[in-house]
Structure formats: structure tokens, C-alpha cells
Amino acid sequence: MxxxxxxxxxxxxxxxxxxxxxxxxxxxxxxxxxxxxxxxxxxxxxxxxxxxxxxxxxxxxxxxxxxxxxxxxxIIFKRNDHLKVEAYTDTDWTDNPNDRRSTVGYFTLVGGNLVT
Known part of the structure; x- marks a missing residue:
């Protein structure tokens, strides 16, 4: 886009x-x-x-x-020596011009690999 x-x-x-x-x-x-x-x-x-x-x-x-x-x-999944869990999120408050709803996004990493 x-x-x-x-x-x-x-x-x-x-x-x-x-x-x-x-x-x-x-x-x-x-x-x-x-x-x-x-x-x-x-x-x-x-x-x-x-x-x-x-x-x-x-x-x-x-x-x-x-x-x-x-x-x-x-996406490429690779083997790492750890299983550290990291999560990130972001929000765009009421930026949708059609209905003024918020947009939310997130992702989660396990062992450095994206899972959600």
C-alpha cells in the first residue's frame, strides 16, 4: 500500500x-x-x-x-539456542476514515521465530 x-x-x-x-x-x-x-x-x-x-x-x-x-x-524458521518469548503490539487510535475504529496489530516471537 x-x-x-x-x-x-x-x-x-x-x-x-x-x-x-x-x-x-x-x-x-x-x-x-x-x-x-x-x-x-x-x-x-x-x-x-x-x-x-x-x-x-x-x-x-x-x-x-x-x-x-x-x-x-x-517466513524462514531457524533453530536457535533459546526459547525466549517476545511480544510486541501497536495501536492506531480511530484512524479509520470510514467508521473511526482503531487498528491494532501484534506479533509474538518464540526463540526468535515469528509465531503469531
């Missing part, structure tokens, strides 16, 4: 191919389980499954182009 891009529903704008959008987003959701670098962007674009517009499809295609340009960038 573009830096500071705020996707929202704008009344009266052109709708795009709903079935194609939903198929692409479903595949990206599945892929985001091993490609955490796209997880946030996929979470944002999945909010617009019910009323998508050209900007939303453009964001999906940007993610697809990113994936094509970065093959093999998935």
Missing part, C-alpha cells in the same frame, strides 16, 4: 468487478499467513468486500505486483 493511504468508501464512484476482487482478496488472506509483510495491507483491503471501488482494486493489484517482485520472501 502507499504510505499514509486511507482507503474509504466514496458514494457515487465507480464499482469494480466484485467477484474478481473477492477471489483475489481471499487468496491474499490465505497467503498472508506466511507472508506477514502483506498482512496489514490485506486486512485493510478485506474491509471493502461488500462495496468495493476502483481505489480498492488498485490497492489489491499493488499488493499482487509487490508479491511478483519479491518471490521467496516468506
Amino acid at each position: 502507499q504510505v499514509n493511504q486511507k482507503l474509504k468508501i466514496v458514494e457515487g464512484t465507480t464499482l469494480t468487478d466484485k467477484e474478481r476482487y473477492q477471489r483475489l482478496v481471499e487468496k491474499l488472506i490465505y497467503l498472508s499467513h506466511t507472508r506477514f509483510d502483506i498482512a496489514y495491507a490485506v486486512g485493510i483491503i478485506s474491509l471493502f468486500m461488500h462495496k468495493l471501488q476502483e481505489d480498492h482494486m488498485e490497492a489489491v493489484m499493488r499488493i499482487v505486483r509487490y508479491l511478483k517482485g519479491a518471490p521467496g520472501s516468506g
Whole structure:
């Protein structure tokens, strides 16, 4: 996604191919389980499954182009000599322009490997 891009529903704008959008987003959701670098962007674009517009499809295609340009960038688990548990979180309070809800993200490392 573009830096500071705020996707929202704008009344009266052109709708795009709903079935194609939903198929692409479903595949990206599945892929985001091993490609955490796209997880946030996929979470944002999945909010617009019910009323998508050209900007939303453009964001999906940007993610697809990113994936094509970065093959093999998935998660690599490596063996470490420790099982230290680390957890991090971040919150973006009421930044969603559609419903003013907060966005929360977190991740957990066990032995230096990402698990959630």
C-alpha cells in the first residue's frame, strides 16, 4: 500500500468487478499467513468486500505486483539456542476514515521465530 493511504468508501464512484476482487482478496488472506509483510495491507483491503471501488482494486493489484517482485520472501524458521518469548503490539487510535475504529496489530516471537 502507499504510505499514509486511507482507503474509504466514496458514494457515487465507480464499482469494480466484485467477484474478481473477492477471489483475489481471499487468496491474499490465505497467503498472508506466511507472508506477514502483506498482512496489514490485506486486512485493510478485506474491509471493502461488500462495496468495493476502483481505489480498492488498485490497492489489491499493488499488493499482487509487490508479491511478483519479491518471490521467496516468506517466513524462514531457524533453530536457535533459546526459547525466549517476545511480544510486541501497536495501536492506531480511530484512524479509520470510514467508521473511526482503531487498528491494532501484534506479533509474538518464540526463540526468535515469528509465531503469531
